[in-house]
Amino acid sequence: MADQMTQLDGAPVPGQAAPAAPAAPPGQPPAQPPAPGSDYAYAPTAAAFPAQGTPPPPAGAPVGPYDPAPGQPPFGGAGAGQQYGYTAPPAADGGYAYQQQAGYSHPGAPVPTAPKQRNPVMLWGGIIGGVLAIAIVAGLIVLFTDNPDDPPSAADNGGTSSTAGGVTSGTSGGPTTDPTTQNGTGGPAGGGKAGAYNLAWTAPKPANAASGSQMLGIWGADKTIVRADSSGIRGLNSADGKELWTIAPPAGSKEFCAASYGVNSKHIAAVALNTGDSDCSTVGAVDVSTGKLLWTAKVSQDRMSSPTLTVTEKVIGIGANMAGAVNISDGSPVWQFQPREKDCSVYGKAAGTQIAVSDRCYGLNTTVKSQLVLVDTDTGKTTSSAPITLTGSIERVDKVVSDQPLVLLVTNGPNGDYILPFDKSNKPMNPMSVKEPGADSLRLSGQADAFTQSVVSGTTLYVQTNPTKPAVNAYDLTSGKRLWSATGGATDGIRLVSGTDKDGKVRAVLDMGYNKDSKLVTLSPADGSVSELGNLTQNKAADSVYASSTEYVVQSDGSLFGFARSSSSENPVIKYVKK
Template sequence: PQGGFGAPTPPQQQPEPGYGYPQQAPQPDPGYGYPPQAPDQGYGYPQGPGGPPPATPQQPYGYPAQPPTQPQQGGYGGYQQPAQPPYGYPPQPQQGYGGYQQPPTAPVPAAAPGGGRGKPSAQLQIIIAAVVAVVLIVGGGVWYANSGDGGKGDESKGTGGTTQGADGGAGGTGGGAGVGGDGKEKAGGNTSAKPAFQLEVPKVPDTTPVAGSWVTDKVYVKTGVNAVSGYDLDSGAVVWTLPLTGQICGASRHMTADHKVPILFEAAKRVAPRYYRDCTEVGVVDLNTGKLLWSTSVTGGAAGDSKVRFSEVTLSGKTVAAGGLDGGAAFDVANGNPRWKPQANAQGCYDLGYGGGEGLVAVRKCGTYDAPYVMIQNLDPVTGAPISQYKMASGVKYASVISTKPLVVAADVGDSAGDGSGISDFFSLDEKTGKLKAKITADADRYAARCRSTKVEACTQALVGNGRLYVPTEEHEGSSGEFGDETNEVIAFDLATGRTMPEKADAGDKYTLIPLRMDGGDLIAYKEPPYDKGGRIVSINGGTMKETLLLENPADKVNREKENSFSINGAEFLYQDGRLFISSVNVSKPRESTSAYDKRYLAVAFSTKG
């Protein structure tokens, strides 16, 4: 049945892999730095003079290269290969027919005998007239390309590879002066970490989700099997354990100021052979005491008289919001009283999920199976009434919320990312009006941020702060060219215009930067190490992009094996006050192996304390 907030029958899909499941690797390109094949400009495209380009000095990696003073000679017909931007920066726009190109220089008439200039021959006059005509045509093309509708075209189409803002802004807000530097995490006298504790993997008969971990000033909290437990920060001793009716199947990344967290869990324990239960129960846990303050479930929408099934939960202010294919519902964080629940509507709309934090944003799916569309709605967290909304472009099946204030969402438009990242573009929206400020194209071959396409608030490695979007580049060869010398950078985009900022953070040879969270105006990032080093936690100034070492893990073999037992895309990384916690998001049946390298953990902790 059609249900508003309650979905029409969703299209059949392949089973979704668990969070952290290895993504399909992209097909390798011809090689780092190899210029891609330029598109055919079409017959009649203005041609430039040929000739080999002069040598240009090598620019620092990640900065825009200077264009050659002479165009490069192309292939058939003299097609000019445009200069390629450096790795990690968006490509420059391709000019279509009529786009500006330097016209050929008009030939100078030969000097007449006697030192004066004679009248040009008839043939030469024809040549000059043709050149002038080309100049006028090209010049007219420039005017035409910048006139028309005044930039009021389809906002959903964005601004192309230059990531120019939809308002036609000419560039970013300038350098990083006065931005960042106010983070709470500071380097102490000791940055060398020691192992604090490890938590063994619980025995399970099949793959079991254990996503969800939090840190307070007193305990480290981690989900387990049919329970949540709090552990001493330094020793790992169990402080409290909260048994649940079934397995946790969703957890909020946000918590209240007094450490209360919403969770989802199943109404009964999993049993063979199916080893699965519907995710229907919503509750709030007090992380200080380990008490379940309340739990509830709702009916309605596509679920009818059955319990509504949820897939994720979040928190905004005093509101807990949960969404899924059956629709969305919200509750008072203090007592669980419902604020809204799925309702039938004529448009077949339902709230797939919500982004929380400073605001509450719904990703709402509407339409029929043949003509679906996605709406981004900024909501009043108490009433659920839309403050603003933005309709995503056709070809968007799902969208993920990176930040609610400022409002930034990610989507894979037309399934064009092709690498399993779930991101082809970022959309910077005005949360008050719903208008598009900038569309930032995220080339899947260049950028490493990831979203689970069917989840609204499950993106990693993309951070928003200081009016900027921070994303890491994919790994590439470092400066030494040695085996295993991969590295990357973190690039910033201006959310008002979509332009790249001039500053960037370099991981350094053999390290890879993984942004974790914002700390005021600064970034907290994990540096994935080479095989013979321990990982690092650094603070990156959000303006200058300069990094400060906060923690470095031990490099001995035993601790390296503990750290390397977690995959970057299949683990949760938490850092706070000199302590690093790494934990699994799924646990499986133990492997039949005696190798220490194959050993897995529920969580490991490293600390600079003591």
Template sequence: MTNPPPVPEGYGHLPGPPQQGYGHPQPGPNPYAGQPQQPQQPPQPQQPPQPPQYAQQPVGYGYPPPMPPGPPPGAGHPAKRKTTILIAAAVAGVLALGTGGFFLFADGEGKKEPVAQPSSSASGDAKPGAPSPDASVDDGDGNGTGRAENEDLNAGRKPGEDKVLWLKTNEIELPGSGAEGPAQWVVGDTVVKAVYKSVTAYGAADGKQRWTVSFPAEICAATGQATADGKTVLMFKNGESSSADCDQMKQVDLKAGKEGWTKEVPKEGAFDIMSSPSLSITGDTLGVSRLGKASAFKMSTGDKLFGPPDQGCKPDSLAGGAKLVAIAGCGNNAEELQGLDPATGKALWNYKWAEGWNVSRVYSTDPLVVDATKKATKERVIAVFGPDGKLRSQLTGEGKFSARCGISIFSGPQACTGVVVDGPANTVYLPTEGDSNEIVAFDLGTGKIKWRHPAGQGRSAVPLKAEGGNLIAYLEPDYDKGGEVLSFPAGGGKPTTLLRNPSGVAAPVENGFFNPQIDYAGGRLFLSATRLSGRSQGPEKFLMVFGK
């Protein structure tokens, strides 16, 4: 096997310039590309680009949001940059060394919000950290909490636009530093949201509170995944102090609204740091990953299934979904991917990377699509693997692509949105970076571009999921124009608009969400805050739902 190609200079999470704003692709061809190279000796490429900053400062829903940061001089539409990513074909062993061009994929990691002041206490008999029932639902008819009649969320709606079904504002009592909103699930006719010390379900159509499961301390890890029967697991701290470990697991039934078992994650040796774990679910297996270690438990009972092996390459993190995949450290700066038996942890196959290569993101486990980097030479590649762990292809095409990946305490190898892998359609969808971006479809078998479509209108489009052979994407709003839900045919062509959110009063509210979690299900669009500050100059928007 050969090594991946070089990438152009830019800002990124690897050593280099400050991590602010968008990356700066250098004009013209890569000065390192195309130079004569000795076999198996990669060139000294330049640094990869900075993840774009998509997040906005939080504001109250009645106030205009600040303008989002724009790209620096020189950044713009990919067609103007004509940056090329050329990735050589793979042969057995290691990744191939490319000649000429740039490989340029960037993580769009949102930044954290500033420290905030506490909000007003929850009303009624609600426990601290839990929401009060229905006190803050605005159903868009001008009678919602804190809104005057002339502030109807659907005021100014134009012909052909759909409507805001409801807006939920925060009534949860928060600490002075604010709190995370780490996960959102759409389950049947409810949308379920985890915030601070509670998991709460709201009616998808009306926003009325259905149930709440309270936690004794702050939730510190969660996953958007769940079992086929609607169960998930969240982790919470073992105390209220700032030094408390994140080592407590609680099962929650998202359909019934009931809590299940609660268990502690046992330490795997003296240096098992339980400060920022990430979770994954594969069937009845829960993966708990933390710094340098990973272990697995039964979703149904909480009983331990397996921990790190005594010998060989040891899994640092687990990625779940249709299959269980491990990113394993092998010592001496070596790493491998492993396909694991979810019941025993036994490796079914392994793929050894060349020295210095590390997998940073897992976009899908079936088919397996990963993002890997080589820190020493600033190289990067997105690779596709077959079910036997053999390298199938590497993405190659023209443009600067971005995924939106978390950098909070809840981040893990699967903490990314904006990348959709559709196995039946043999396609992976990626957006290009920046305003007026493009959605690009890659063939999983060849790694080559199948089609690309501009979002246009000065707005960015974000792939959400594959459904019925089509790609569902969210066209982001402007301050004066609502967002849209689009359906792209798998074979390419003009998208169909499934939902057109209202302009007028609603558009600046939608546009002001801080790096939201986004779901489209049952003809409704759900946006929820990933962090609450509690310090806005009015009700702080928390969950907003659009529909027909």
């Protein structure tokens, strides 16, 4: 395994530190754990899931993150295999600049990394074993063209509803499908521009929509499209936009605060609930086919503010200031990650069929302060060949950029943040700096983010660059070299689209300027040249739908759904059909 750190131009990083940090000199106090509630995962004061009463191991006894808790199934032996040591790249001026936004935030939206507003996740169809089942989806599209003006306000649509047990059936005024309101460019009954995406219907905002309610997830099941946000979950008929059901946060909780990256083959998704003080340690399962919240369970005795969730056929995997899984049928605990020592903090990120876990241990005699391991979501057993040594004082996994292939973003390294790709056998490849010489640090999105700024296809990483110089750059993950940079001929910017088409090609939206149709295109892997898929037709009914605040899902038949990031938008869900 090569451990040479590379810059994004492919050059080796000069003056790399030793692979593993040396032990503290005699007489030095051990590293102190961060305070509870700090940005870095704090040392647990009570075990998640069942109470853990494991005493510290005797001197000389082997310890490891895979040791099972009493009464829980073993995770597999810790082993004494090779440890991969990494050093981070040279420090970037100003460090790594994360774009803080609510959901795929837009100008003026609340900050998404705050506990009350989780980053939305856009998924369509089922996740089977962590892989998106492409039954009705060709991909997920993110459009965000800057618009300096606020959306115009309009009166709420009237409607009726009936509520029982937190599930509401009925409509909120019904969808708009009258072609006369669409300026002659859309409508369900013919018309529109050939080869373009024309408006079919718009679903009105819910009567109780809160202005600060941000989208958390989008799922699909049969003929139902589902939008989840902090104030509730709403199912719509995909054919006509009529509301089928809604789920309100149950009694004892204030709001939904996280959603899983997709659903399993039985259309079960996962959500986290804020029960007060931004504590999202209560998790629930949602049947998106029927609109029922099946159960809720508190999964940690410690406060969890930013959980990431994934679903398999058997479990809901959880990554936060702990890592573990609960049974998808009833929320009962299945396994919990055990740190190597008593005084360790844990930070997990759900990654489909795996969970990436970094820990930080503070013992006086601890030789490896921080390390990264990969564990199986279903069983908790390790899937990485050996722990990966982390060298920064608070270095940890920050994002899952991609789960297949696995690509992680590691933050707080001694010289800045870096990208860590893995091969098919889960062995780490060359780490790559997020800082490109002569350019701003790359801004990557993770699977818990709905603002798509990066896409991985094969061994190529596609990254959207700084808005002041909008382009898409492609990098070879095996070498760290930039392959090309493209604008596609856009006049006002180019924006990446999440996912790929059936051929693995990356898509983007070209902003062609004020009062002009944007273009949906694919990018050639070889050189970034574009092939047009169709225009996104402007029309009167969609005047309040702004690309800067809307996420789009493309079906295999070419129809297009748009989901506004805020449920208080005049048209929180829209559908286009391709003529």
